[in-house]
């Protein structure tokens with residue numbers, strides 16, 4: 016957020032305070048400070064303040080970056096600045112109505128696929144306007160992908176890959192991109208739970224049953240993407256495939272980005288996202304990300320057969336206890352999606 020912008024909201028808030036006699040929660044300053052409790056994440060902390068955590072996540076990070084572990088974790092017992100709420104959220108409209116000042120809500124567009132709570136996509140910029148992105152989350156339908164036990168419950172790769180993919184879709188759309196969510200589940204939406212319930216009703220765009228047979232399943236995805244690619248000929252098009260099963264077993268690497276060895280644009284996309292992650296990790300774990308080509312496994316089929324330039328992302332290993340800590344936390348899934356989206360923007364603008 017640039018400075019003028021920020022000051023504008025600060026000014027606005029001071030005005031709101033002047034008009035709202037019964038508003039006591041903000042004290043003398045326009046910025047509220049709260050102390051993180053044990054177990055608090057950024058999302059839950061903001062939610063408790065009645066703020067839409069997704070709209071204000073970036074501001075929160077920007078304002079508190081020196082006070083966060085790995086750029087995304089709170090320290091219990093420390094103080095955090097709460098971003099001033101902007102004009103375009105339901106919450107601020109409610110706050111303002113309480114303060115008997117009337118300001119119109121700026122409309123976002125609603126997309127049911129993100130679920131009721133996350134349906135509204137607000138426009139942040141037009142940086143990706145006119146671009147087309149195909150997002151494929153790994154597995155789905157009859158195939159849950161890698162599975163693991165968490166406590167006494169089972170968790171499955173496809174649900175986590177899908178959640179991150181939806182969050183990524185929403186980010187890209189907020190910058191004006193046209194996004195095809197290729198593997199889709201009409202009733203899951205973006206979920207803020209740690210344990211995501213396993214179901215098998217995912218379909219392939221627009222509404223195709225996903226076959227159980229692995230080759231048939233991959234072939235179906237390839238055909239759908241390539242058909243859409245033809246329809247969108249002439250536009251800037253990219254494909255991002257997301258999995259949560261890492262081949263990194265035994266290596267201390269969190270995230271892998273793969274690309275086709277012969278695709279210059281695919282390489283550039285993978286490297287742009289890689290670079291973004293590197294920046295985010297810089298202070299902490301610079302060596303825990305990797306990008307390059309890969310030779311093995313049937314996933315290569317997708318890399319080789321799809322026409323748009325693409326990157327294949329593997330976010331941790333759902334069976335690793337260490338990775339579970341990252342993947343099960345909805346704050347982390349949001350941060351991962353956000354970082355991927357920043358890499359995508361970097362790729363396009365570079």
Ligand SMILES: [Zn+2]
Pocket residue numbers: 153154160161172258259260
């Ligand atoms: Zn997988």
